[in-house]
Amino acid sequence: MTQLDITGHLDATEETTEQSPKLGRKRDHTRDPEILDAALEVLAETGYDGMTIDMVAARAKAGKATLYRRWPSKGELIIDAIACMKQVDYSRLPDTGSLRGDLIAMIKPPSIKDGQRKLQIMAGLMSMLSHDPGLADAANAAIIEPRAAATRALMQRAIDRGQIPADCEIEVLSQISAAMAAYRVLILRKPVDRDFLISLIDGVVMPAVGLGRPNGQTG
Amino acid sequence: MTQLDITGHLDATEETTEQSPKLGRKRDHTRDPEILDAALEVLAETGYDGMTIDMVAARAKAGKATLYRRWPSKGELIIDAIACMKQVDYSRLPDTGSLRGDLIAMIKPPSIKDGQRKLQIMAGLMSMLSHDPGLADAANAAIIEPRAAATRALMQRAIDRGQIPADCEIEVLSQISAAMAAYRVLILRKPVDRDFLISLIDGVVMPAVGLGRPNGQTG
DNA sequence: AAGATCCGAAACTCAAGAGTATCGTATATG
DNA sequence: CATATACGATACTCTTGAGTTTCGGATCTT
Numbered sequence: 001m002t003q004l005d006i007t008g009h010l011d012a013t014e015e016t017t018e019q020s021p022k023l024g025r026k027r028d029h030t031r032d033p034e035i036l037d038a039a040l041e042v043l044a045e046t047g048y049d050g051m052t053i054d055m056v057a058a059r060a061k062a063g064k065a066t067l068y069r070r071w072p073s074k075g076e077l078i079i080d081a082i083a084c085m086k087q088v089d090y091s092r093l094p095d096t097g098s099l100r101g102d103l104i105a106m107i108k109p110p111s112i113k114d115g116q117r118k119l120q121i122m123a124g125l126m127s128m129l130s131h132d133p134g135l136a137d138a139a140n141a142a143i144i145e146p147r148a149a150a151t152r153a154l155m156q157r158a159i160d161r162g163q164i165p166a167d168c169e170i171e172v173l174s175q176i177s178a179a180m181a182a183y184r185v186l187i188l189r190k191p192v193d194r195d196f197l198i199s200l201i202d203g204v205v206m207p208a209v210g211l212g213r214p215n216g217q218t219g
Numbered sequence: 220m221t222q223l224d225i226t227g228h229l230d231a232t233e234e235t236t237e238q239s240p241k242l243g244r245k246r247d248h249t250r251d252p253e254i255l256d257a258a259l260e261v262l263a264e265t266g267y268d269g270m271t272i273d274m275v276a277a278r279a280k281a282g283k284a285t286l287y288r289r290w291p292s293k294g295e296l297i298i299d300a301i302a303c304m305k306q307v308d309y310s311r312l313p314d315t316g317s318l319r320g321d322l323i324a325m326i327k328p329p330s331i332k333d334g335q336r337k338l339q340i341m342a343g344l345m346s347m348l349s350h351d352p353g354l355a356d357a358a359n360a361a362i363i364e365p366r367a368a369a370t371r372a373l374m375q376r377a378i379d380r381g382q383i384p385a386d387c388e389i390e391v392l393s394q395i396s397a398a399m400a401a402y403r404v405l406i407l408r409k410p411v412d413r414d415f416l417i418s419l420i421d422g423v424v425m426p427a428v429g430l431g432r433p434n435g436q437t438g
Numbered sequence: 439a440a441g442a443t444c445c446g447a448a449a450c451t452c453a454a455g456a457g458t459a460t461c462g463t464a465t466a467t468g
Numbered sequence: 469c470a471t472a473t474a475c476g477a478t479a480c481t482c483t484t485g486a487g488t489t490t491c492g493g494a495t496c497t498t
Contacts, residue, residue, distance in 0.1 A: 031475085047346030049268030052455060063476040068457065126345035126405065127266030136408060144406060169422040172399070176423065179402030183394060186345060187363060187401065189355060203388040204395065207427040250445090271485060282446035287487065 029070055035060045039081040044117060047124035048078065075132065082121070082138045088114045090150040099158040100206055103177075106150070107197050116192065118143045119185045147178060155209075164209040176205055248289055254279045258300040263339035267297065267347050294351070301340070301357045307333045309369040318377040319425055322396075325369070326416050335411065337362045338404045366397060374428075383428040395424055 038060035042051045053074055057064045071077040094105030122143060129136040151174040158164045180200055181192045206212035257279035261270045272293055276283045290296040313324030341362060348355045370393040377383045399419055400411045425431035 029474095046350075047268075049266075049346065050350075053457080054455080057476090061476085063478085064456095065458080065460095065477085066475060069474085074456070120349075122406065123345045123349065126342045127268060129405075129408065130342070131265075131269075140406075169418060172418065172422055175399065175402060175407075176395070179398045179406075180391070180394065182406065183398035183401055186348075187341065187359075188394075189348065199388060199391065203391055204423065204427045207429070208423045208431070210426065212427070272487080273485080276446090280446085282448090283486095284447085284488080284490095285445060288444090291487095293486070 031060065031062055031066065032070065033084075035062055035067060035070070036077075036081040036084050038062075039077055040085065040121060043078060043081070043124045044120040045124075048128050051124075053077075075135070078125075079135055079138045082125075082135075082142050085142045087142075087146060090146050093150060093153055093157075099154065099163055099209070099211070100201060102154045102157075103151075103201050103205065104198060106154070107194055112192065112194065112197075115147070115181060116185065119182055122182070123186050144178070148174060151175075151177065158209075164211065168209050173205060173208055176200065176208075180204075250279065250281055250285065251289065252303075254281055254286060254289070255296075255300040255303050257281075258296055259304065259340060262297060262300070262343045263336060264343075266343035270343075272296075294354070297344075298354055298357045301344075301354075301361050304361045306361075306365060309365050312369060312372055312376075318373065318382055318428070318430070319420060321373045321377075322370075322420050322424065323417060325373070326413055331411065331413065331416075334366070334400060335404065338401055341401070342405050363397070367393060370394075370396065377428075383430065387428050392424060392427055395419065395427075399423075 035056065039051075039056045042055045042059055045051075046055070053064055053067055056077070057067055067077060071080060088111055094102050096102050096105055122139065125135060125139055129139065152170060155164070155168070155170045155174050159166050159168065159170070177197060177200055181197070184190050184192050184196065202212065254275065258270075258275045261274045261278055264270075265274070272283055272286055275296070276286055286296060290299060307330055313321050315321050315324055341358065344354060344358055348358065371389060374383070374387070374389045374393050378385050378387065378389070396416060396419055400416070403409050403411050403415065421431065
């Protein structure tokens with residue numbers, strides 16, 4: 001449950017338990033993951049402007065000064081927190097043989113919960129995105145793109161298998177679930193559950209790729 | 220659904236009678252519309268937390284005290300501004316005879332521009348919506364619901380005419396354009412233009428109601 | 439014209455939060 | 469045990485913005 005490393009600015013993949021014997025230096029920045037987690041929690045709860053460094057420090061049971069020893073500013077802390085955000089693993093895509101099966105296989109409680117949290121974080125960042133390109137890039141890379149890439153891959157595979165027409169608008173279709181979920185949570189303020197996502201797949205996505213509703217008249 | 224009306228104010232949007240043209244500084248709260256407009260502008264540009272009363276006052280060429288003589292707080296001002304927001308008129312829906320024609324008829328430059336602006340405002344409000352139910356309600360009534368109701372009515376009419384199946388998921392389908400537009404503007408940070416909206420109608424909505432893609436294989 | 443009002447500008451108070459500095463303590467190393 | 473260092477807590481400075489007050493001048497009424 002606790003796979004954490006991330007000491008510098010990521011890329012630190014080796015997590016050997018030994019320390020370099022550096023002249024009496026004690027533990028490195030071991031508290032970083034907890035602090036970044038606390039920052040994301042507070043961000044999701046109160047939004048970027050509402051959150052304070054004291055809140056984050058208190059949540060992480062750390063001193064305010066500790067945060068400033070490690071990050072130069074509130075903004076940098078948040079960008080780092082987003083970049084180091086824990087991800088659900090999209091590297092191994094489901095392979096059920098059918099597009100519908102694959103899409104539904106992506107709907108799992110941890111995935112839903114993860115999505116909900118990410119949307120809360122996005123909501124907290126929203127008003128800042130227009131004014132801080134670095135923040136927007138970090139949010140996109142950590143929150144939006146991973147899931148989008150996974151869905152896109154599923155659809156491309158269905159095309160490669162000849163299961164859906166090659167001229168499907170994958171770009172748009174692969175965004176439907178994410179967009180509708182975001183709209184529902186952030187704007188309609190209703191929960192996104194499994195049934196909603198399935199009704200999206202069966203009522204929108206599958207028909208749109210020609211696998212759903214038996215075609216009828218032409219309006 | 221239904222309309223707005225919220226508190227007590229508004230009705231200032233209508234020009235009652237012709238009064239002294241430019242020299243006039245009338246005694247009633249004639250400046251209200253300009254101030255509310257300025258508030259919306261600043262809100263859209265900088266977000267709720269980023270905006271200051273001074274910004275709004277300066278934008279409206281008014282004194283800060285004037286705003287406080289009229290609204291008790293920043294929050295009340297914003298809620299009033301949203302409630303009194305100018306609307307594009309959705310009361311007379313297009314009637315082209317076909318669902319596709321109606322949907323496309325709703326895409327007009329003023330409508331696109333209006334939508335873009337509303338989304339910017341929503342972005343500025345986003346982080347507040349979770350913490351202020353009154354604000355969320357006002358935003359929903361003024362920004363979200365009018366357009367949603369119009370699209371829903373278009374689809375219901377298509378069902379009544381027998382042009383699309385009665386078991387279409389109207390609720391979801393009518394939200395597609397709004398959700399995808401919001402996703403594109405707020406999260407993807409790309410512009411929403413006429414071509415995008417048309418590709419949504421032809422690539423997603425129409426196929427989903429059985430009027431688009433010639434149905435084929437079963438995956 | 440005189441009086442009553444409303445307005446814009448600007449100075450002011452007050453609270454909150456970003457960022458800094460200090461200090462006592464805990465702990466690993468030697 | 470001694471030392472060096474990182475940490476938590478806390479007090480502090482400084483800036484910003486919400487909300488208030490004051491005042492001179494412009495406008496409407498009578």
